[in-house]
Amino acid sequence: MLSIDELTRRFGEKAAVDKVSLRIERGSFVGVIGRSGAGKSTLLRMVNRLTDPSEGRIVIDGVDVTALRGQALRDWRARCAMIFQQFNLVGRLDVLTNVLIGRLNKAPLHRSLLKSFSVEDRAIALAALEQFDIANLASQRADQLSGGQQQRVAIARALVQEPDIILADEPIASLDPRNTKIVMDGLSRINRDYGITVLCNLHSLDLARAYCDRLIGMSAGRVVFDGSALHLTEDVARELYGLEVGDVIDIEESVQASRLNGSSRVEVARSVPLAAA
């Protein structure tokens, strides 16, 4: 169980995350939704302490994550794998080595310093690539892969880390529909088969509804919705995205513009009920 208590992060005067309290059950697939600037990334980044909270606590299985330092903090980071919109692979390294980086925390210090991996680690990394149908790319440089392939490598790297929780910050924001499905299905399978908790920021309400057991809606740093996708009514979605009647016209225009320039960000706008103004 991950408990977040009155968690706040301020940047100057502004609270990016404002007294957020949540309980996240082990093995759940939770989507964090809300418009740009709502505080979704800041919330995720605080969970693995890429960003430190200004106030409040994060407790996992009774351990106060907010107080961890040194090795204990590194151990915690190894238990929560992060997946980013921009994949964050090491471009000049081959795919297999990128996945093996996820094993570094499992290796004895001398091996991890030398980046020398055991036969077992290599087998685990290859098996992870096989799960995502990209074992044939193992020896290719990561920067020669398509976005969808890179994100699959990033998920394989997260998986071999054997984390308790995967924090995915808009993992599909720069992918086409086919790769979006492959990546979301991959996260869903990891969640189901290994019981790894997934906390995933998503711009698309449709995807959030399709994949998540539970949705957390954020607005201006606060949680304004917390429940099953079934309960996310059009009214709540409208409140969540702060849409006023006048905004609907802007949104429709932005949908048109995004269609013209092929932006993947169109999902948000498309998902919001336009006709019900």
Ligand SMILES: Nc1ncnc2c1ncn2[C@@H]1O[C@H](COP(=O)(O)OP(=O)(O)OP(=O)(O)O)[C@@H](O)[C@H]1O
């Ligand atoms: N390092 C920072 N320094 C100053 N302000 C920041 C910093 N990080 C985030 N913020 C501010 O905190 C607020 C929340 O940002 P955050 O990135 O968490 O939002 P988000 O919901 O992830 O948005 P998006 O959907 O655009 O990714 C924003 O107003 C942002 O400008």
Ligand SMILES: [Mg+2]
């Ligand atoms: Mg963000």
